[in-house]
Amino acid sequence: MHLRTRTRGRVLAAASVVCALTVTLAGCGGTTKNDAKNDDKTAGSDAKADPNAELKKGLKLAFLPKQINNPYEKIVDDAGIAAAKEIGSTGKEVGPSDASASSQVSYINTLIQQRMNAILIAANDPNAVCTSLKNAMKQKIAVVAYDSDTAKDCRQLFINQASSEEIGRSQVKNIAKQLDYKGEIAILSATQNATNQNTWISFMKDELKKPEYKDMKLVKVAYGDDDDQKSFQETQGLLKAYPNLKGIISPTTVGIAAAARYISSSSYKGKVVVNGLGTPNQMRKYVKDGTVEQFALWNPKDLGYLATYAASALASGQITGAEGQKFKAGKLGEYTIGKDGEIILGPPTVFDKDNIDEFNF
Template identity: 35%
Template sequence: MAAAVVATCALAAACSTNAPDAAKADTGGSTTSKTIVLVPKQTSDPFFTAAESGAKEAAGQLGYSINYVGPTTADAAGQVTTLESALQSHPAAITIAPNDPDAVAPVLKKAMEQGVVVSAFNADAAPDARQFFVSQASDEGIAEAIVDTMAEQTNGQGTFLLVTSTATAANQKTWLNLMKPYIAKKYPNMKIAQIIPGNDDPATVLQVTSSYLSAHKSDTTGVWVIGGGMSGAVRAMQQLGIDPKQMPVAGLCIPSDVREDMHAGLIKNCVLWSPADTAYADVYAIDAMIKGTYPESGNGTLDAGRLGTLQIKDNVVEVGDPITFTADNIDQYKF
């Protein structure tokens, strides 16, 4: 939601899995850099500050430093500017959670041509613009958990508003594409009436939810929020005189954003994963790529420190399963 220059051409085989030309290119970065540039969707989001802390934990164990830089709001143009600037310092690696995979692809390819290890986390980049993607959990598991947690509250039926993060985010598109057939098969009486971007921001989520419910209050069963800012949907309902206990809000959430509402019983459950673990695994994968121990085929395993052995399939590193937050466990998560 980390820039690395490949140290030597001995990494060519590992780099060639997704970007065959990158390993052959002249190295424009430093062969001695130990800096990993981590570019979040937005620096101010608690989710990504938690990712920063996980990346720094792994970096400390492996001898790297983390440069956490990016736009303050979910802005693709801001990420491009950040990446262009980061390349001037010749880092060892860049890892990014793209707001728009197409927008950042050219500069990521430029980084690989210069010998920088490039990865994506939380949201994928174009496959030919990174060497691997660190997936917080399986996309199928996330999509099904989003649906199931709402279905539990509505008896598997009803009409719903769905608020995404940004319209261009690859992970959002993937989850939606998995949610739709899963709903049709398992919950045929559930229907997504409209999909609206919320920009990972409670104020924006409040605005778009309020606007929609003002016109569709009587025929809306619940509201899914699958980007950040779920609390904004609760505020919108309260301003319109709707009881969130009667019109459930569910989906993906940031614990710090929903903690108060969850303890008040206004949100029953929501789903996410550990951003710290995702970024921690990312740094271990970057280290493996730099050292030439990342599997050349893009399939195999990764020794990921305290996370143990992780599976890699088609250059996707899978970290674990999604977490369902409830009032009973949400205080265990501090981001």
């Protein structure tokens, strides 16, 4: 089901592609400038795109999420696998059960041995996976990051959910309105090294420097490691450590659901605002019982769908990842590659009690 901008004017404006991912753009450790240039060539940046090329049939695509049991990434990957079948190829999901920085490396190496045509990865760390991904590109395997980026020279494309700056700043704007621009807030993130989380948080902190937030204070950034129980415990710890806490921003679907679950059955319900990024099916009961007034997200099914079409276009030679190149993503229409190989899905939607029942994912 598509998210539509028609929903009560609550869709956030799409920002232009900005230098949102500067925190991820450092080169991989131990790589010289000459090495990086050579790796870029093996990634196909010197090849010529053939926009008229047909999508190849029978491509083998592998989705490598942050962790295999993450409900959000399961939605993304399942949609991507279905899209692969739609275009006559095959897809699969593999990955670790934990979201540690290096947990994805062995899976990348195995996928190289299996001669996949494309590896699609939501990186737990921007640099830990670099060596293995560069090896994949040397073997002419297309590498596409989605949801959470790698360092830019370790992949050819990054499928971003929305403008990273808009996501980060909007999280602060949304909760500030709910708190009347006053009070202490905390952030409940995923892992300490998660590229997307850290990028969004950097924009949150920058937004909080503006004069209108002078009566708001960020007291803590906690990490639930995208683990439900740890996120639940971190929420409890935040509320005990900061008795004057008025709001929690959790820009991770696991974290926001865990925070809402804790607060829904505690004395903090109605006193502490929870906002962030979640799925409608996870958050519906907390919206309806009054624990959460609103939260935001894009359509994760569309993210997986777009990632498959981008990887397939790359593996078929339609595109090389260069800025300005265009390709068609099935029912989603045409997309243009932006700076540093970034492709933006589109603006997220704000969900609340008035529109949440219109969505099922």
